[in-house]
Amino acid sequence: MTWTPSYERLIRTLRHQGEADRVPLVELGIAVKIKSEVLGRSVQSVKDEVDFALTAGYDYVKLQPVVDMNPAKIFSEGGPKETNLVGADGTRTWADEHQGVITNEAELERYVFPDVSYIDYSRFEEIRRVLPDGMTVIGQYGDIFTLVWELMGFENFSIALYEDPGLLERLFEKVGNVIYSMFETMVQMEVVKVLWYSDDIAYASGLMLSPPLLRKYFFPWLKRIGELARKHGKPFMYHSDGVLWPVFDDIIASGVDAIHPIEPKAMDIVEVKKRYGHALCVIGNIDLSYTLTRGTVEEVEAEVKEKLRTVAPGGGYCLGSSNSVPEYVRTENFVAMVTSCKKYGTYPIAV
Numbered sequence: 001m002t003w004t005p006s007y008e009r010l011i012r013t014l015r016h017q018g019e020a021d022r023v024p025l026v027e028l029g030i031a032v033k034i035k036s037e038v039l040g041r042s043v044q045s046v047k048d049e050v051d052f053a054l055t056a057g058y059d060y061v062k063l064q065p066v067v068d069m070n071p072a073k074i075f076s077e078g079g080p081k082e083t084n085l086v087g088a089d090g091t092r093t094w095a096d097e098h099q100g101v102i103t104n105e106a107e108l109e110r111y112v113f114p115d116v117s118y119i120d121y122s123r124f125e126e127i128r129r130v131l132p133d134g135m136t137v138i139g140q141y142g143d144i145f146t147l148v149w150e151l152m153g154f155e156n157f158s159i160a161l162y163e164d165p166g167l168l169e170r171l172f173e174k175v176g177n178v179i180y181s182m183f184e185t186m187v188q189m190e191v192v193k194v195l196w197y198s199d200d201i202a203y204a205s206g207l208m209l210s211p212p213l214l215r216k217y218f219f220p221w222l223k224r225i226g227e228l229a230r231k232h233g234k235p236f237m238y239h240s241d242g243v244l245w246p247v248f249d250d251i252i253a254s255g256v257d258a259i260h261p262i263e264p265k266a267m268d269i270v271e272v273k274k275r276y277g278h279a280l281c282v283i284g285n286i287d288l289s290y291t292l293t294r295g296t297v298e299e300v301e302a303e304v305k306e307k308l309r310t311v312a313p314g315g316g317y318c319l320g321s322s323n324s325v326p327e328y329v330r331t332e333n334f335v336a337m338v339t340s341c342k343k344y345g346t347y348p349i350a351v
Contacts (some may be wrong), residue, residue, distance in 0.1 A: 001070050003057045003342065007136035007193055010059040014194065014235040014258045016281045016316035024309060025058050025285050025338055025343035026318035027199060028046055028140075028239050028260060031327035032090045034334055046126045057338050061127060062138040062196065065182045066120035069147060069175075072112035076153070078099045100153030103160075105167060111151070113174050116181040128191050132211065140184030142198035142239070144176045145218045150174070161213060168217065176221045183225050187232045194238050195229045197222065201244025204266040211246050219250050220339070226255020232337065237283070241323060252279045260284050261322050270310050282311065283318040285339055297336040304340035305351040312349050 009020040019183065035043040035052045038192045049061050101107050127137060148171050149157040186192050201208055201218060209217075210232050218339055222238065229236035237258040238251060242257070243266040253261065259276075260283030262269040269285040276282075288290060291303050311317045319341045325334055 004133065005059045005135040007059050007068050007134060008238065008320075011137070011164060011193065011235055013315055014237065014281045015316055016257070016277065016279070019313075019315040019347040022347060024307060024318045025056070026260070026320045026333070027325055028062075028196075028320075029109050030326040030334075031329070033327040034325055034329060034331055037331045038335060047130045050127065050130050050132070051137070054132070056344050058137045059134070060136050061131070061283075062140050062255055063123050063127065063192075064139075064141050066123070066188070067114050067118075067178070067182070068112060069178070074101055074109060074111055082110050083159065100149075100151050100156055102151045102171060103153070103156045104164075105266055105267070108167065108171060108174075111182075112196075114135065114178055116178060119185075121185060121258060124186070124189055124191060129235050132190065136193040137189075137191045138194040139183070139189065139192040139269050141182045141186075141197035142196075143295070144172065144179050145199045145201060147175050147179075148172055148217075161209070172217055172221070176328075180221065180224060180228075181227055187228050187234060188309060193234055195224050195225065195234055196239065197237070197241035200239075200241050201233075201247075202240055202244055202266070203264060204242055207246060208241055208242075212248070214247060215250060219247075219254055222256070223254040229257075230255050237350070239301065248280075250275055252276070258283055258318070260318075261320065261324075264322050265289070273311055275314050277314070280318045281318065284320045285311070286319065286321050288322045288324075288326075288329070290335045295333060297332055300333045300336040301340045304337055305344055308341070308344055308349050309351050312345065312347075315347075317326050 009022065013024050032043055035101035036267065039048065039055055040173050042048065053061050056269045104112055124137065151171065157224045178350045183195060187195060201214060207214065226236050235257045237257055237260060238256040239260045244251065255344050262272055262282055266283060269282055273282050285307060286303055291299055307319060
């Protein structure tokens with residue numbers, strides 16, 4: 001099926017401004033293995049990313065700045081602890097729940113944070129030469145909250161919330177300033193028409209911190225990025241897994257236009273849209289735990305049709321997985337998801 005990209009379709013949907021011509025496809029991440037199998041060749045360059053997006057049916061390419069958040073290679077006892085829990089090669093590591101690398105003022109002073117002048121934006125420059133008409137770039141980064149607790153270890157982080165809030169405030173400032181600088185740079189790029197911040201603050205069973213603590217440490221940063229997006233007239237997307245009911249008003253007040261991915265075991269996407277669709281575009285929700293990983297092609301198509309029927313009418317919905325598309329998703333199921341969306345996702349929805 002021929003796909004004509006349209007960032008105007010995407011932006012209209014993200015801004016929940018009624019029905020566009022069709023339902024856009026959106027993903028936070030897709031494994032290189034899946035992309036390569038869909039494209040029929042190795043995906044390595046920015047041009048490969050563009051060709052994959054056109055083939056699969058996306059209106060954008062998502063790019064991140066390249067930064068080393070631990071340039072001095074300082075590790076806690078027991079060896080390296082990855083801050084990026086999924087490496088470039090697809091290997092997975094666990095976050096340190098106990099002993100991090102920054103647990104006191106001396107360790108904070110010893111830790112070397114990246115110089116923002118060395119953050120690499122070369123892929124953003126490269127894509128300008130190969131991006132076709134109608135396609136845009138989503139500039140994405142995140143994890144101020146996540147990086148802080150990973151640097152401390154979640155146990156030490158939790159204790160510090162009550163015993164050493166000053167240390168936490170200084171660490172949030174250090175990490176936050178580095179990541180905020182990326183959004184300051186990306187928002188000024190003409191090729192970037194959408195910003196996306198990702199940072200998990202919840203489990204499927206509840207928030208990771210109480211709402212008052214999130215309002216103290218997390219939401220001021222989300223709001224600063226949201227204000228930046230609003231100032232430059234660009235939609236602002238936010239990703240967090242888990243149940244977000246207690247803080248939806250805080251998310252909206254931070255300037256977020258679209259929420260991703262509405263984890264099925266945490267929240268009912270129909271209820272989310274019913275309650276907050278006036279203010280938020282909803283994104284994702286195709287089940288990753290079963291449908292995309294263990295289900296059949298027919299089951300994938302059936303779930304896509306059900307989401308289009310129950311969530312898409314009125315606009316303000318982008319279809320995608322309930323988290324991302326890791327390497328263990330069946331490629332034929334990913335293809336079934338995007339193909340079904342293109343087949344049945346034209347407005348008015350009739351499935």
